[in-house]
Amino acid sequence: MNDSNAPQFTRDFLTDGYISYTFGPRDAEGYLVQLFAVDAASVRAIRHQSGAFYVLNRPSHNSPPALLVNGQDAWLLDYAVRTGGSVVPQQLWPSQGQGDRRRYVDQAQFSMPVFFINASGSLGVPVTNAAAGDMQLHGVNLPSQLADKTAMTIRISWPGYPLPEHQVQLRDQAPTRNPITLERFVKIVGSRVKQFLLDCERVPVQGPPSNWIVGHGNITSDEVMLIGLVQVSAFGWMPILQLMSRVVL
Known part of the structure; x- marks a missing residue:
């Protein structure tokens, strides 16, 4: 997933992701504040071709990152809701x-x-x-x-x-x-x-x-x-x- 181009950040996880579908967009934003200890608007997420959303913000708990994006640690935040x-x-x-x-x-x-x-x-x-x-x-x-x-x-x-x-x-x-x-x-x-x-x-x-x-x-x-x-x-x-x-x- 390393790429010389800067990642394009998205907020699609608040409309397309499982967490938002489960709890609603408003509570999903509140969840992000709790998870990353920052305003929800400051969460930097990218959407992978697999449908996964990876976030570059470090979580409040010391959770290990899932992969590197342009040399930066990235954590798996959510998936876009799949067919079903x-x-x-x-x-x-x-x-x-x-x-x-x-x-x-x-x-x-x-x-x-x-x-x-x-x-x-x-x-x-x-x-x-x-x-x-x-x-x-x-x-x-x-x-x-x-x-x-x-x-x-x-x-x-x-x-x-x-x-x-x-x-x-x-x-x-x-x-x-x-x-x-x-x-x-x-x-x-x-x-x-x-x-x-x-x-x-x-x-x-x-x-x-x-x-x-x-x-x-x-x-x-x-x-x-x-x-x-x-x-x-x-x-x-x-x-x-x-x-x-x-x-x-």
């Missing part, structure tokens, strides 16, 4: 006490997002495949931005349903407490998402009827893709989810 169904909209920061927000969000240093790339180069793993451990991912080790952590909390904010939290252990049970493998990690996250969707089938939707209703005849885990994960608080991460073909209006 709708991206599941989620609430980035649900209402919480001011003290909790300051401690767990405002004062936290966020790691860069994690995206799941298959050996074929395609993006994302079907939730049912992930839960079954049926996948061929690029990379065998836990993503480097997670390797120094021992645990994380997974939150899923599906429209109209209660907000669950599940703790995920990122170390094995060996005396040396080694980081788990990438496939093991994706299997755990996929299982959490699948179980959440199964649980949703047994609870009423909160509020008015929604096109995001989960259950027989509506959306099921068989049609949901696990694209990646985004850190949203000191310990909390949220999955990026996309329907395989269904478009929800």
Whole structure:
């Protein structure tokens, strides 16, 4: 990706990227402020031919860069939404006490997002495949931005349903407490998402009827893709989810 020409910076990630589709453009800008500790307008991103957005700003957390662009470190920020169904909209920061927000969000240093790339180069793993451990991912080790952590909390904010939290252990049970493998990690996250969707089938939707209703005849885990994960608080991460073909209006 090295090029003698100066990179052309873009803000297309705020309209075309998975993070913006998941949280909305306004909250996506707020997320960038938290991630890079700069005004969102100061984020310098380039769009690669693969559809990936790389950013030249150094993240607040010491996440290792993904590659070099004209001799400068660059970090993977997002991907343009690829063909398929709708991206599941989620609430980035649900209402919480001011003290909790300051401690767990405002004062936290966020790691860069994690995206799941298959050996074929395609993006994302079907939730049912992930839960079954049926996948061929690029990379065998836990993503480097997670390797120094021992645990994380997974939150899923599906429209109209209660907000669950599940703790995920990122170390094995060996005396040396080694980081788990990438496939093991994706299997755990996929299982959490699948179980959440199964649980949703047994609870009423909160509020008015929604096109995001989960259950027989509506959306099921068989049609949901696990694209990646985004850190949203000191310990909390949220999955990026996309329907395989269904478009929800």
